[in-house]
Amino acid sequence: MLAVFEGFAVIAGVILCGFLLGRSEVLGPSGQQVIAKLVFYAGTPALLYVTVAGTDLGLIFNTALFATGGSAVVVGILLFVLTKWIRKRGTGEAMFSAWAVSYVNIGNLGIPIAAYVLGDIGYVAPVLLFQLIILAPIGMAVLDSSGQKRHDQHWYSAVFQILRNPILLGAGAGVAASATGFELPRFIFEPIDMIGATAVPGALLAFGISLKDGWALPVAGTRRQLSYITIVKLAIQPLVAWIIGGPLLGYTGVDLLAIVVTSALPTAQNVYIYSMQYKQSEALMRDAVFITTVLAVPTLVIVAALLG
Numbered sequence: 001m002l003a004v005f006e007g008f009a010v011i012a013g014v015i016l017c018g019f020l021l022g023r024s025e026v027l028g029p030s031g032q033q034v035i036a037k038l039v040f041y042a043g044t045p046a047l048l049y050v051t052v053a054g055t056d057l058g059l060i061f062n063t064a065l066f067a068t069g070g071s072a073v074v075v076g077i078l079l080f081v082l083t084k085w086i087r088k089r090g091t092g093e094a095m096f097s098a099w100a101v102s103y104v105n106i107g108n109l110g111i112p113i114a115a116y117v118l119g120d121i122g123y124v125a126p127v128l129l130f131q132l133i134i135l136a137p138i139g140m141a142v143l144d145s146s147g148q149k150r151h152d153q154h155w156y157s158a159v160f161q162i163l164r165n166p167i168l169l170g171a172g173a174g175v176a177a178s179a180t181g182f183e184l185p186r187f188i189f190e191p192i193d194m195i196g197a198t199a200v201p202g203a204l205l206a207f208g209i210s211l212k213d214g215w216a217l218p219v220a221g222t223r224r225q226l227s228y229i230t231i232v233k234l235a236i237q238p239l240v241a242w243i244i245g246g247p248l249l250g251y252t253g254v255d256l257l258a259i260v261v262t263s264a265l266p267t268a269q270n271v272y273i274y275s276m277q278y279k280q281s282e283a284l285m286r287d288a289v290f291i292t293t294v295l296a297v298p299t300l301v302i303v304a305a306l307l308g
Helices: 002-023 031-053 065-085 091-102 105-120 121-145 157-163 164-181 186-196 199-211 223-248 253-263 269-278 282-308
Strands: none
Touching: 002 105, 002 199, 002 223, 002 282, 031 105, 031 121, 031 186, 031 199, 065 091, 065 105, 065 121, 065 223, 065 253, 091 121, 091 223, 091 269, 091 282, 105 121, 105 199, 105 223, 105 253, 105 282, 121 164, 121 253, 121 269, 223 282, 253 282, 269 282
């Protein structure tokens, strides 16, 4: 248990450093964007390749995905039904609300937490691939079919966007290397390993910088929906994941902790990016990302205390 809280303390320390850097503005107005792009385009793909390539696929793609993926599907459907047929809102808002509770921040926060709290970022890969390959395309198909066209107006652009995702490419290359036993020459592998080492601290620093401006009250008209999203994301989804992973699938110990922790992660920033692309529910998704991210910290500590 002490190791779990020490892991959170390490994460909190780096986030605090990022916050102080943001408040002091020593990195300039584009500091966060530069760090975030470094992590997204180089650090995280490299880290995922190194980790997944050196891990037995049987340890990555196991029945635990039924718990994490299953909980995401359950709460996504719940919010979609609640928003569209009970609250009588449009399909666009219903789909983004479903994404907000099912699409977790596995890249920016999931990897550091897996590294320092769970002790193995192999827990990240299946959730990441599930979101990019299953949740994102299904959501985009629903939005496109309902007339919520993106700015490019091409149905195939969603597929190309996912296939060009550097994080997906890094994880996919790692899966291929693990399946075939392929090993890169040392002079190629070592630079990739060094670049991958920047992913965790870079993601936490960027997150800390993002908190520098504090928070404003949500836009009027979105507060009730935002409350539903927050409750479902941080309370109901982890509970569903625990039910599936524990009583139903029989997971215990750190494996069950990993299932619940990855399900209790906040709404992914990707959802806000998608909302800007589709010009739908932008204010709601922006606030959902921020509020669930801030409240995820005590939620994850409680989960660790109960299951650690």
